[in-house]
Amino acid sequence: MPMLLVTYDLKSKTNNYEPLVSAIKGTGAWWHYLKNTWLIHTNQSVQQVANNLNQYLDQGSADYLLVVEIKKNHQGWLPKDAWDWLNSKIY
Numbered sequence: 001m002p003m004l005l006v007t008y009d010l011k012s013k014t015n016n017y018e019p020l021v022s023a024i025k026g027t028g029a030w031w032h033y034l035k036n037t038w039l040i041h042t043n044q045s046v047q048q049v050a051n052n053l054n055q056y057l058d059q060g061s062a063d064y065l066l067v068v069e070i071k072k073n074h075q076g077w078l079p080k081d082a083w084d085w086l087n088s089k090i091y
Helices: 018-025 046-054 080-090
Strands: 003-009 029-031 037-041 064-070
Touching (some): 003 046, 029 080, 037 080, 046 064
Antiparallel strands (some): 003 037, 003 064, 029 037
């Protein structure tokens, strides 16, 4: 099962993130610590997740979405519980 990173920037005037956040949470097991960035452990492919979440973007306001598969080679500065969760899902 892939681990995906989902990050977004909604530029619409309403900035209603709730439908997008609900859709992300419904995709699979998730972890969220960084603003507008989610890690999801899901059976769906990068393309499936991106296609599903695209419907929550405002096409006329230059909203941005990035979905990337996370592999074993990763590094950063996060709390221990974040690394524990991530490593338990990838390995």
